[in-house]
Amino acid sequence: MRLIVTGASGRMGRELIRTVVETDGAVLVGAIERDGAAEIGADAGELAGIGHLGVPVTDDALPVFARADGVIDFTVPVATVAFAELAAQARIAHIVGTTGLSEDDDAKLAAAARHAAVVRSGNMSLGVNLLAALAKKVAAALDPDFDIEIVEMHHRNKVDAPSGTALMLGEAAAEGREVALDQHAVWTRHGQTGARKRGDIGFQALRGGTVVGEHTVIFAGPHERIELSHRAEDRGIFSRGAIKAVLWARGRKPGLYSMADVLGLSD
Numbered sequence: 215m216r217l218i219v220t221g222a223s224g225r226m227g228r229e230l231i232r233t234v235v236e237t238d239g240a241v242l243v244g245a246i247e248r249d250g251a252a253e254i255g256a257d258a259g260e261l262a263g264i265g266h267l268g269v270p271v272t273d274d275a276l277p278v279f280a281r282a283d284g285v286i287d288f289t290v291p292v293a294t295v296a297f298a299e300l301a302a303q304a305r306i307a308h309i310v311g312t313t314g315l316s317e318d319d320d321a322k323l324a325a326a327a328r329h330a331a332v333v334r335s336g337n338m339s340l341g342v343n344l345l346a347a348l349a350k351k352v353a354a355a356l357d358p359d360f361d362i363e364i365v366e367m368h369h370r371n372k373v374d375a376p377s378g379t380a381l382m383l384g385e386a387a388a389e390g391r392e393v394a395l396d397q398h399a400v401w402t403r404h405g406q407t408g409a410r411k412r413g414d415i416g417f418q419a420l421r422g423g424t425v426v427g428e429h430t431v432i433f434a435g436p437h438e439r440i441e442l443s444h445r446a447e448d449r450g451i452f453s454r455g456a457i458k459a460v461l462w463a464r465g466r467k468p469g470l471y472s473m474a475d476v477l478g479l480s481d
């Protein structure tokens with residue numbers, strides 16, 4: 215499968231280049247960076263620390279999309295929306311790892327998914343997708359006497375909060391409780407907040423150092439507490455999930471899919 219990696223010089227971009235090259239049946243045909251990035255013209259393999267691949271990093275996406283079967287995209291929301299349009303025009307699979315998309319961006323992604331298979335997840339790892347399935351089950355089993363709090367920690371360079379994963383876990387818990395997350399989410403607390411409301415789903419985002427990604431869903435009940443946690447130790451868990459997704463999406467009918475669909479964890 216002929217693949218493009220966008221955001222080629224980013225933390226995930228470099229990881230993805232390495233993973234594509236080591237995957238049987240996948241070949242890197244394009245590496246895209248933003249207009250004017252310092253890495254334009256550099257060799258993608260050298261950028262990823264695996265030696266020369268003969269794939270220069272480019273900011274000219276159109277010709278690259280024309281010769282690919284899939285694009286793996288971990289960039290920024292504005293770029294992801296633009297790549298979604300290109301992938302839809304080229305009718306190629308689009309794997310979206312980018313987080314921090316607005317409702318308007320989500321609508322544009324859904325529109326693109328009418329023409330191509332789009333797999334989108336705030337976290338492409340097997341572990342977190344299992345964690346989400348467990349959080350949904352536990353939330354369904356417990357009544358709202360158990361307060362749900364979601365705590366995440368990431369490296370100091372992360373630009374969005376709460377993380378896409380925390381949102382995904384919040385959605386899973388809300389689904390388990392059969393409520394809408396936006397009606398129960400508490401995004402931050404400061405000052406005289408008043409007592410916690412029954413049924414709130416709270417979020418806390420910590421930032422610091424080089425933490426790859428840590429998430430805990432806490433169910434705090436009367437005199438007992440359940441905690442479900444995942445700790446990412448290496449970005450390879452995300453890139454291997456993304457490759458699994460793009461191979462799965464090849465030839466699939468247009469639509470917006472999740473990692474749970476790819477991993478067979480959907481209800």
Ligand SMILES: NC(=O)C1=CN([C@@H]2O[C@H](COP(=O)(O)OP(=O)(O)OC[C@H]3O[C@@H](n4cnc5c(N)ncnc54)[C@H](OP(=O)(O)O)[C@@H]3O)[C@@H](O)[C@H]2O)C=CC1
Nearest residue numbers: 221224225226247248288289293311312313336337338452
């Ligand atoms: N779903 C998942 O499993 C995971 C998701 N993520 C998400 O992936 C995204 C990227 O994370 P990370 O790699 O750490 O971030 P980085 O900032 O390291 O990488 C993003 C890259 O995208 C580039 N970029 C920006 N605009 C464009 C554009 N228009 N065209 C092409 N490239 C562009 C950036 O370039 P420049 O810096 O020059 O602007 C940068 O190189 C984040 O949203 C993060 O939350 C991360 C890990 C796992």
Ligand SMILES: O=C(O)C1=N[C@H](C(=O)O)C[C@H](O)C1
Nearest residue numbers: 313336337372377378379427
């Ligand atoms: O920005 C990151 O680094 C990560 N982003 C994703 C998120 O927002 O949840 C996934 C992972 O936790 C790393």
